[in-house]
Amino acid sequence: MKHTAIDIASALKPEFASEEYKQRRQRAAALMLSQGIDALLLNSEANNRYFTGHTSGRWLSRTRPIFLIITKEGAATILCSTKSEADTALMTTAGGCEIKVFGGTGHDIKPGIKGVVDELTALGLDRGRVAAELGVHHRPQLSAMAFESIREALPQLKLVDGSGLLWRARATKSVGEIDYIRTAIGVTDRMYDKVPEWLGAAESERAAFTRVGLDVLTFGAEAFGYRSVNDVTQPPGAGYTDRPIRKNSVIYIDSTCSVAGYWADFARIFAVGAPTSELEDTYKRLWDITGEEINAVRPGATINEVYSVARRATERLTGTTPTLGRVGHSIGLEIVEPPSLCEEEQWVLEPGMVFCIEPSLNSPSGSTLIAEEMVVVTETGFELLTKRATERLLRI
Structure with a gap:
């Protein structure tokens, strides 16, 4: 009918x-x-x-x-x-x-x-x-x-x-699609800008997890999706627990939100008090690796080439041979879309493709730090869509 x-x-x-x-x-x-x-x-x-x-x-x-x-x-x-x-x-x-x-x-x-x-x-x-x-x-x-x-x-x-x-x-997003992604990123940036005002006083990871979700909705998101708030000494992506947020701890926050169905997904790391020199050093090395991976994004490059840049940067800056899975993924109407930035992927980058650049690095004592930024492939290279994380670990 x-x-x-x-x-x-x-x-x-x-x-x-x-x-x-x-x-x-x-x-x-x-x-x-x-x-x-x-x-x-x-x-x-x-x-x-x-x-x-x-x-x-x-x-x-x-x-x-x-x-x-x-x-x-x-x-x-x-x-x-x-x-x-x-x-x-x-x-x-x-x-x-x-x-x-x-x-x-x-x-x-x-x-x-x-x-x-x-x-x-x-x-x-x-x-x-x-x-x-x-x-x-x-x-x-x-x-x-x-x-x-x-x-x-x-x-x-x-x-x-x-x-x-x-x-x-x-795979390739229109100007209108990218504009919705930009808006979702702006909402997430506003949420992260507020974190130093309240994280140190949060009772627990659970309380911080709730605050992150409420803030993105308050600032204009249509919905929130995956979120994680956890001490970097814990397994990454563990979500949250009732653990108190301790002084001198380093907290990883990964948050997603959508506007008109289009998602933003990027993470930030905060030091509540004075972090160890080991974690500060690991954070700076990860920041440098992230920058090199971002700079490898250009039309005509393959996913494997971008992955290889991240791998070589990790080897050079750590003196080790890393075991890497993916170092990022595409995003749009779904938080994780193909192609993933991984060794076996030969997909050729085209203008309009949007990626979450997401390398990670373990500290010598076993803490896992994950960086995440968002970029769009342009006709001549890339545009960084997110406001880049601070070069040094942010203390609050």
């Missing part, structure tokens, strides 16, 4: 112009044609939002799935379970999408599966090659068994993984 517009006085507004969403779908369509794919079947919030602008609280519900089908011609159809969800889709999309309701009770995904099967059949795709979010870094609403149900209902359908295509389509 095709859904028609309704008269709502205070409608939500799309985050980008209709032409930008059309260009995104055309970019995906070109990739489909090059890979022999007839359509995309999408069932995740980020991809739906990226290609149509559709936002909804229904993504939290596993029994009221939302689907987006994009054909190799660039035509888009949103499938919703209820009329109210279709109304939301009308308000948040910028046009160019057909919106249909498949119905259902809200406690069973079977109507949604039937809706997808019927729409694929109506589009002549029941014998086609359709790519879905089946691979790396994708977590659709549907379970693996639900996708098997689609295969069983359409035995001639070739349902393949579309992860590589989707990440290629989303």
